[in-house]
Amino acid sequence: MQDPTWLSRAQRLADALAAQGDLRSPHWRRALEDTPRHLFLPSYFLAQEGVPTPWLRRTEDDGEAWLGPVYTDRALVTRFQDGGTPQRDGTVTGVPTCSSSPPGLTLRMLELLDIRPTDDVLDIGTGTGYQAALIAHRLADPYQLVTADIEPELTAQAHRALADLGHQPQLVTTDATSHAWPRTFDRVIVSCALPRVGETLRAAVRPGGRVVVNLFPPLNHTLVTLDRRPDGSLHGRFHPDGGSFMPARHHTRTRPPAAPRVGWRGGRAAVPLEAFDDPRFLFLLAAHLPGARLQCESDGALTLRELVLPDGAWAEGVYADGRPGRFHEGGERGIWGSVERWWAWYTERGRPAWDRFGLTVTAEGDHRLWYGDPRRARGLGPAHGLSVTGAGQGTAKGHGHTGHGTHGTREGNPGRTRRTQGLRPPGATEGPGSGPGLRAPACAPSPTGAHSAVAVRGPGMRDYAWGRKSSRNSSVSIPS
Numbered sequence: 001m002q003d004p005t006w007l008s009r010a011q012r013l014a015d016a017l018a019a020q021g022d023l024r025s026p027h028w029r030r031a032l033e034d035t036p037r038h039l040f041l042p043s044y045f046l047a048q049e050g051v052p053t054p055w056l057r058r059t060e061d062d063g064e065a066w067l068g069p070v071y072t073d074r075a076l077v078t079r080f081q082d083g084g085t086p087q088r089d090g091t092v093t094g095v096p097t098c099s100s101s102p103p104g105l106t107l108r109m110l111e112l113l114d115i116r117p118t119d120d121v122l123d124i125g126t127g128t129g130y131q132a133a134l135i136a137h138r139l140a141d142p143y144q145l146v147t148a149d150i151e152p153e154l155t156a157q158a159h160r161a162l163a164d165l166g167h168q169p170q171l172v173t174t175d176a177t178s179h180a181w182p183r184t185f186d187r188v189i190v191s192c193a194l195p196r197v198g199e200t201l202r203a204a205v206r207p208g209g210r211v212v213v214n215l216f217p218p219l220n221h222t223l224v225t226l227d228r229r230p231d232g233s234l235h236g237r238f239h240p241d242g243g244s245f246m247p248a249r250h251h252t253r254t255r256p257p258a259a260p261r262v263g264w265r266g267g268r269a270a271v272p273l274e275a276f277d278d279p280r281f282l283f284l285l286a287a288h289l290p291g292a293r294l295q296c297e298s299d300g301a302l303t304l305r306e307l308v309l310p311d312g313a314w315a316e317g318v319y320a321d322g323r324p325g326r327f328h329e330g331g332e333r334g335i336w337g338s339v340e341r342w343w344a345w346y347t348e349r350g351r352p353a354w355d356r357f358g359l360t361v362t363a364e365g366d367h368r369l370w371y372g373d374p375r376r377a378r379g380l381g382p383a384h385g386l387s388v389t390g391a392g393q394g395t396a397k398g399h400g401h402t403g404h405g406t407h408g409t410r411e412g413n414p415g416r417t418r419r420t421q422g423l424r425p426p427g428a429t430e431g432p433g434s435g436p437g438l439r440a441p442a443c444a445p446s447p448t449g450a451h452s453a454v455a456v457r458g459p460g461m462r463d464y465a466w467g468r469k470s471s472r473n474s475s476v477s478i479p480s
Contacts, residue, residue: 006036009071013103016073022104024111031137032107037070040128040161041100044069044076045092054091055084073104078128079154097249098154100128101191105243109212110134112225112239113187120183122204123147123169124176125191125245129158135189136167145169146185148176150249177201177248185209192248193217195290197226197361202234210236215359217247218293219286221279222354232363235374240355242279269317269325269336271343276305276317280354284342287369289335307335315339 014032017023023032045055046069055077058066069076077096084094110131115121117140123132126149136145147169149155155171162169172179177198184206190213194201197213205211205228212225221244226234275281276294285292291310298304306316313331327336346352352371360368 006038006067006071007033009067010036013071013073017104017107020073020104022108022111027138028107028110028134031134032103034137035130035133035165037100037103037130038067039164040130040133040158041070041076041078044078044100045080045096046076048091052093054087054089054093055080055096056091073102075102075105076100079151097246098127098151099246100130101245106131106134106191108239108241108243109189109191109223112212112223113189113210115139115187118144119186120144120206121146122181122185122188123191124188124201125149125248126155126158126171127191128154129161131189131191132158132169133162133165133167136162136169142168143170146172146181146183148172148174148179150175188212190214191245193220193245194248196367197234199365202228202232202361202363202365205234214244216283216286216290217244219282220244222283224359226359226361234361235358237358238283238354240353264328264330265334266326266328269319269327270340271317271325271327271336273303273305273317273319273325275339275343278351280351281343281346283354283357284346285339288338288342292335307339309333309335 010033014023014029017032018029023029043057043059043066045057048054048056058069060066077099079096079098080092080094081097082094084092086092113121115135115138117138119139121135121139121144123135123145124147126132126147129147132145132147135147136142139145147155147158148171149158150173152173155173159171162171177192177194178200180200181204185204186206186209188201188205188209188211190201190211193214193216195216197211197215201211205226207228207230209228210225211228211234212223214220214223221242223239223243224236225239226236229235276296282294285307289307289309292307293309295306295308296304297306301320303319304316305319306314308314309331311331313329313333313335315327315329315335317325317327317336319325329336349371356371358370358374360370360374362368
């Protein structure tokens with residue numbers, strides 16, 4: 001569609017991104033104003049009201065209803081897991097697996113990268129190709145840019161759109177999280193969330209180079225900028241503003257085991273409900289409970305926040321207005337103990353912002369999360385989790401296995417199913433990662449038809465029971 005209005009739309013978008021602080025450099029403004037985003041989005045999906053979320057497809061045939069959202073600072077979903085499920089009203093439901101990121105988030109990352117015209121750049125997560133087009137606009141030679149995605153269809157579509165604009169970067173179809181790159185790069189931008197910086201990614205960054213990435217999905221909602229040091233390590237701070245992506249996809253999918261049906265534990269919760277609405281606290285949980293997924297539910301009388309780990313272990317806090325919360329947990333590890341330790345650590349330090357934290361990835365692959373002064377940071381190896389060290393304030397530890405999240409879906413515990421009766425978690429979101437103004441909780445809603453109802457037997461919290469539907473269709477009451 002050759003719409004002469006797209007240029008003025010792109011200019012207005014640039015003005016808006018500059019006003020909110022995401023666009024600062026003249027060369028990125030020129031790239032944004034010279035690159036027609038609509039060429040990379042011949043169709044996309046917009047979220048509608050409902051549970052589960054229905055998505056309405058927009059195409060060029062929809063005219064302004066299609067073109068208008070393209071030149072706004074919003075993510076636009078383009079693909080769903082297994083194609084999604086068509087509905088009678090013409091919408092689609094399902095788990096988004098690909099989107100065109102909000103332009104503000106893209107520009108924020110490009111500003112952090114500080115790309116020079118002579119730099120070699122690796123773009124992980126080609127998607128529609130729009131970000132690759134912005135980068136190509138900045139570089140002197142197309143050979144300097146390599147862009148990669150796991151889906152052949154995506155790289156093929158991106159190749160056509162980039163070629164239409166005269167860009168000819170190297171497009172690679174591969175699992176970029178484990179691909180052994182034959183060359184190194186001055187700058188690496190990762191447009192999917194990674195549980196950790198793998199060895200192949202660390203090795204791809206040239207000495208003196210830089211990588212910008214969103215780590216610890218699906219609970220972490222900020223970016224980290226890491227510079228390659230002479231000793232081979234990567235080192236840098238987290239960004240003060242939000243920025244997150246869908247977890248990286250891989251060629252194989254694994255289903256985690258069910259949580260234990262017996263041996264659950266419980267007690268009074270020392271962590272308030274508000275903790276799970278704080279994205280900076282969720283950042284600490286994401287770093288120390290790798291792969292944890294947060295589920296949120298409420299029926300008006302009771303509110304639940306549940307963490308589920310990739311190995312099937314789980315912990316939940318159940319809250320009623322005006323009464324102390326209770327927790328329950330199952331599995332071999334004590335998840336709730338980690339939640340309480342980190343909440344105490346976090347609140348004792350005045351709930352520090354993201355940019356008070358940094359990360360060092362050693363040449364051996366250890367990930368050391370530090371707080372305050374990086375010179376005083378020390379950490380455990382990746383097999384044992386991470387550590388946070390505050391200047392002169394000791395170290396708190398959390399243990400866990402690295403795991404891969406799947407965006408917006410209730411997995412991690414197929415043995416513990418529930419019936420939601422259409423409950424919608426407050427503040428829950430489905431869809432791709434967001435940029436500024438992120439609102440927690442980062443919950444993955446349970447699909448309708450998978451949750452047993454809450455039964456309140458009396459006025460006190462001690463009288464409630466949360467029914468758990470087992471694989472044998474029996475119910476286990478969990479008293480507080």
